[in-house]
Amino acid sequence: MNLSELLKVRIYGDILRGKLTSNMINELDTWVNYADKMKSYPEFKVLEHENAGSGYNFFQLSIPPHLVYGTLTMAAIIKLIEFETMSDMRTYGISTRSGHLDYLDLWINYSYKNNENPIHIHPNGVLSCVIYYEKCNEIPTLFDDKKIFGEKGDFIIFPSDKAHSVPINDSNEPRITFALNIKKY
Numbered sequence: 001m002n003l004s005e006l007l008k009v010r011i012y013g014d015i016l017r018g019k020l021t022s023n024m025i026n027e028l029d030t031w032v033n034y035a036d037k038m039k040s041y042p043e044f045k046v047l048e049h050e051n052a053g054s055g056y057n058f059f060q061l062s063i064p065p066h067l068v069y070g071t072l073t074m075a076a077i078i079k080l081i082e083f084e085t086m087s088d089m090r091t092y093g094i095s096t097r098s099g100h101l102d103y104l105d106l107w108i109n110y111s112y113k114n115n116e117n118p119i120h121i122h123p124n125g126v127l128s129c130v131i132y133y134e135k136c137n138e139i140p141t142l143f144d145d146k147k148i149f150g151e152k153g154d155f156i157i158f159p160s161d162k163a164h165s166v167p168i169n170d171s172n173e174p175r176i177t178f179a180l181n182i183k184k185y
């Protein structure tokens with residue numbers, strides 16, 4: 001199986017773009033269901049994933065390892081990076097946050113009306129990935145040289161030090177994405 005073909009990979013400069021399969025998108029639904037459940041609890045803020053976008057987005061929550069490990073989505077992202085960079089197996093992995101309750105550097109972003117994510121980089125990785133879930137075909141990710149819209153299941157991979165932002169959500173529907181940082185061993 002050619003992973004790049006399976007994931008419909010296209011390269012635009014230093015940004016790789018692809019689309020998860022329907023089975024992988026089902027896994028995203030599981031992650032969103034978990035996050036929605038936690039978000040419905042009054043004490044949900046104790047789980048907040050703290051990073052550059054915190055304080056500008058309504059809620060960011062790390063997806064716990066037991067929902068991530070063993071998924072097609074995680075394997076596909078890591079193996080795709082190894083394939084595209086012609087690296088050996090076990091060169092790349094999802095960044096962890098040891099000593100931090102977030103465990104994995106893979107989180108969900110809820111951007112509600114008037115939320116935004118100002119320009120930032122991701123210090124905890126060499127590559128970063130954004131997976132689009134909801135409302136991203138109208139509210140893009142902005143890079144200084146590109147504006148990227150995405151349908152559910154679309155993803156981008158880019159250098160972690162590439163600055164980007166997300167404009168204000170002026171709609172009544174939440175924009176939902178996942179983000180993850182990739183480290184090199």
Ligand SMILES: [Fe+2]
Pocket residue numbers: 120121122164179
């Ligand atoms: Fe970001």
